[in-house]
Amino acid sequence: MTRYYPVNLELKNKRCLVIGAGIVAERKARRLLECGARVLVIGRAITPGLKTMADTGKVIFIRRNVGLRDLNGACLVIAATADRSINSAVSAYCRKKNILVNVVDSPGECSFILPSIIRRGDLTISISTAGISPALAKKIRQNLRKAFGAEYGAFLGIMKKIRPVVLKKIKSPQKRKKFFNKILKDISGDAGI
Secondary structure, eight states, rough: OOOOOOOOOOTOEEEEEOOOHHHOOOOOOOHHHHHHOEEEEEESSHHHHHHHHHHTTEEEEEOOOOOGGTTTTTEEEOOOOHHHHHHHHHHHHHHTTOEEEEEEEEGGGGSSSOOOEEEEEEEEEEOOOOOOOOOHHHHHHHHHHSSSOOOHHHHHHHHHHHHHHHHOOOHHHHHHHHHHHHHHHHTTTTTTO
8 A cells, every 4th residue: 555745745837737628637727726837738628617727828728639748847747538548658657757647547556646625725734545535535625624714714814924023033932832822722712723
């Protein structure tokens, strides 16, 4: 069983490819865009959502089958076609070239898997079952969504402004820790932030 190393990647302005242009590919492209990636989508048929993204310049769409040379220079590739042979070829090539690759329907062909996520502003909570049970990850995500509302994003917005000031003014690491813990206690009460 593969043990995954949890990591958050910085993809701003990085070239990321999505192979395929169906509903799953659209979802993956949206998630990459949320992170500021430069997204290229290569596929035949295109969803209305992806077409809108392409028409507005959010993604670049090329209507054709992928060629392995298309993968060169990519930071990350997501293979999301309905064609197993294409997905497998993309995976093999990427792995050979040390390009991060995710094959949406085959965890064994991935160099990384994508967790189920919840975003509340700068708060990101990810849930992974190592690809064993996406349904369980979805169930846990739905439960956590109820527990972690928009107020967490708002809190982090405030902390983004306060933290640099506190780091500058309170020199002692112990005193800073105490200060930040007091803020959490003061705002959370019994809510358990």
